[in-house]
Amino acid sequence: MNKRKLIKILLIALPTAAVAVCIFLLYSYFEVQAGLKAVGLAYTSEAVGLNREQGEAYLFKAEKAPTEVYFTDEPLNVNTYFYGGRLYVPFEETYDRLVSLMSDNAEEYGVIFNNFIFSGYGEEEINPYFLEIEGRCFISFYKIVKGMGLAAVFDSKNDSVSIYYRKTDLSDVPSLVKTDDSLPTLLRIEDITPDGYCESPRYTDEGLEKLRAVGEYLERREQKFYIAAIFRYVNPGEGIDVDLTKMTNTYTADFIYTLDYLTDKGGKIIIHGYTHQFDDYYTADGFEFGYTSTLSREERAERLLMAKDNAELLGYDNTMWEFPHYGATVSDLKMAEEVYSVIFQGKGSFVKSEKVTTKTASDGHTVTYVPLPAYYLKNIYELEDMLERIRECEDKGCVVGLFFHPSIDFEKIEIDTTPWGVRNWYYTPYWALPTMTDKIIGDGYTFTYFEDYLR
Secondary structure: OOHHHHHHHHHHHHHHHHHHHHHHHHHHHHHHHHHHHHHHHHOOOHHHHHHHHHHHHHHOOOEEOOOEEEEOOEEOOOOOEEEOOEEEEEHHHHHHHHHHHOOOOHHHHOOOOOOOOOOOOOOOOOHHHEEEEOOEEEEEHHHHHHHOOEEEEEEHHHOEEEEEEEOOOOOOOOOOOOOOOOEEEEEEEEEEOOOOOOOOOOOOHHHHHHHHHHHHHHHHOOOOEEEEEOOEEEEHHHOEEEEOOOOOOHHHHHHHHHHHHHHHOOEEEEEOOOOOOOOOOOOOOOOOOOOOOOOOHHHHHHHHHHHHHHHHHOOOOOOEEOOHHHOOOHHHHHHHHHHOOEEOOOOOOOOOOOOOEEEEOOOOOEEEEOOOOOOEEOOHHHHHHHHHHHHHHHHHOOOOEEEEOHHHHHHHEEEEEOOOOEEEEEEOOOOHHHHHHHHHHHOOEEEOOOHHHHO
16 A cells, blocks of 8 residues: 555544544533433432332331241241341240250250340340330341351241251361462352242242352352342233332242341342343343333433332442443443442443442542453353453453352252251352352452452
């Protein structure tokens, strides 16, 4: 190509590129301004206000529950109530009946009793777990089970829950453990939603118990993690709409029990969409935000706020957000920055980031973007590919972050109950999560929180 021809091409290409950049910058500017306007209006919208009002009215009123409580096969014959999405039982009555039914030699089964919640009513850390109903002291079912070192098994179809001994022998924990100088990496367990009524559910009562086993496994290996939670499951094709702030039954109480369990084991909640769907899509399948969504900008802004309110109403952290399938327009990102302080996504729509970065929102608060460049494990057959992506992240010095759907491991988590009433979980050591954890720890890393990257 001669010099004159090259100059001619450049004279055409450079102005065209400049025009394209200007158009993009103008588009981004107007999208940002539209997003700011939409989220500002959403704070006072009727939909957002009604969602919160209905949630408060429904959740914070004690309702008699149909759930029967057993210790192994023995009925406790205690009244149960729903409150705040959780199951509550009468404190002293339940405790006394459990103790009366327990074997004198229970500790021989590996049970360790933890009485931290039974020292009295006055301590600051105790009060939130108790509730006065009809002049009697009730306690969150999760807290009494945890406090006594026991295990719970829900049977939603029969509106019952059974309490068992829980073996706490840690001898089966792998010898490979993190060190004090381990480098940070990030793990997110994805799409945790109350789908138990759909035709092909992941999180039945059994699935939720296995999810608790995942949390215990990570705690035993001293690993921290994030939980991408969707608090409203919608499946138009099957006529299902489970909003945890507007519906409480034995199954939804099992789901909240499991989230409480996971957060106690070191998990932190990320709000993963309001419904993670739109139109005829079902939750965890549809996008909800992004360029393919048919929802208006105003509806998206309202969903950002309603999702935040729902997390707060249920008692969970409501500061972190993840777009469904990472789908987001320029205005979607700007609206999320105004509502949340942490966004699990590479910074910006068109710039792929592999570092934890921060920026300042229009109101002055700091927004942290957290990418997971190792992406996700689609199925067990792609495990080697995931291990390779982890290695690549380590070599590049970027965030070593990944996410996976824990149901991949469910077939390798076995559950049984001994004749003397001990509930046991067995996690196959060579399946997805154990293998990825071995890789991380073996390479000198540990699953932890994104703040460690900022430090």
